[in-house]
Amino acid sequence: MTIDWSWIGDHTDDLATLTVSHLQAALSAVLLGVLISLPLAVVAHRVRPLRGFLLGISNVLFTIPSIAIFVLLLPVSGLTRTTTVIGLTVYTLVVLLRNTVEGLDSVPAKTKEAAKAMGTRPLRTLLTVELPLALPVIMAGVRIATVMSISLVSVATYIGDGGLGQLFTDGFQRDFPTPVVAGVVLTILLAVVADAALVAVQYVLTPWQRRRA
């Protein structure tokens, strides 16, 4: 297998466009996943009977094969980016929901009690005490969801989207390995960079966790 460097040189613009499109799909899904899972996690955390139900649903959704999800969504949103993002979002939910619930569970009862005893109302306690303290566990979920989404975007090639995944079909169809290799390398690179960025974000958001031992 030889790499055709001149093909890469000729297609840098295409590669950049596909990379950006790939990242957009993955990040939209994670962002949407966070927005959906956050309120659901708060409900699951506070209302014990609903916890098993919500986590169960997210587990079941996770077991649906990814191609099937895109196919099922076709009648609703067609061959569009929306279909890609919705499909990916469904997969992020299982990790995000579970980690957010666990993050909220991990907040010491004593700290919540202190907030209440100081006269902090429940919503403010959630926003200024519980969520910040749950952040490390939530961020662990966001990192997994992000890397997972970046790798899953390629599957959406079957519905005409798929970002860097388009390079794989292109390479296979023409029996020409260079685009495939470029696609794989760029996908991995994207995942590594996104993960590092999230680690940096977490570092900035949790100053109390630095210098700990």
Add this chain to the structure above:
Amino acid sequence: MIQFDAVHKRFPNGTTAVHDLTLNMAEGGVTVLVGSSGCGKTTTLRMINRMVEPTSGTIRVGGKDVTRQDAAELRRSIGYVIQQAGLFPHRTVLDNIATVPLLLGHGRRKARARAAELLETVGLTAEAGKRYPHQLSGGQQQRVGVARALAADPPVLLMDEPFGAVDPVVRAQLQDELLRLQRELSKTIVFVTHDIDEAVRLGDRIAIFRTGGHLVQCASPTELLARPADDFVADFLGAERGLKLLSLKTLAAVPQGPAPEGGPWDLVLDAANKPLHWASGDAELPVRPLKDDDSLLSALNESIASPTGLIARVDADGVLTGVSSRDDIHQHAGQAHTEARVAA
């Protein structure tokens, strides 16, 4: 200042935590609630700021029924110090202290300025304010807890076993600091502990609870130690309650005379007339000079440890003023005891 009127608390599981409690806590005084675990002392405390709601009866703070006030606003007006401090791990020490002023809408700058002031009040450095709670020792965290409770200058302070988790040396320091603060601030303090020595040390009034949430006796430490209401209270105070009573009396009234000379043991002084040690030939024994405001208990202890049975009395500067004999101390101790027991 704080009035319990026929207050009853039954938990949903059927246990009665507080049984028909009627109790007044005086303004500017320290009321200590003591008893073994499960006696309802903490529940009593937590009903004052509505962390627990009473089943029946009324609780008034400053004349106002607590259940008729907004719970969050009520809590902001009452300082609360929790066991093991309960600090917010994600906020700096300064921001921890600023919690209530911020909730009251004082603005971040003003709240932090107030917090910095309190840092000093509780004996911490400005540098400590920038740290996070986990970077402080247990004793320092407890000080921050006290500062946080004082931040909005509430008239009432609730303290739930605040010094339970620190070692005895640090605990004694924190108790001293609290007494010093209280002399300056005159808050109405309700203090929960299971340690009777702590109660005797800090309380103006001590309320003893028995399992089942019954208040058995509420009295001043002296009265309690001298005249326990029943066997339960006497047992709780322990076999040495006579000695504990002496810890509340000072040495001031015990007569003193000049140090004797020519005995087997001499009291050796330095150039400034400060006691150094007892000496007999080549043998030396340490001396612990006592001031007028030291307790009769420490005097008794020192007189037993002294080779002559004499204790060295000094003024505020540590200069010898005289000595007192074991007999005089003993006689005064007995007298103090009798007086306390027959007093109306």
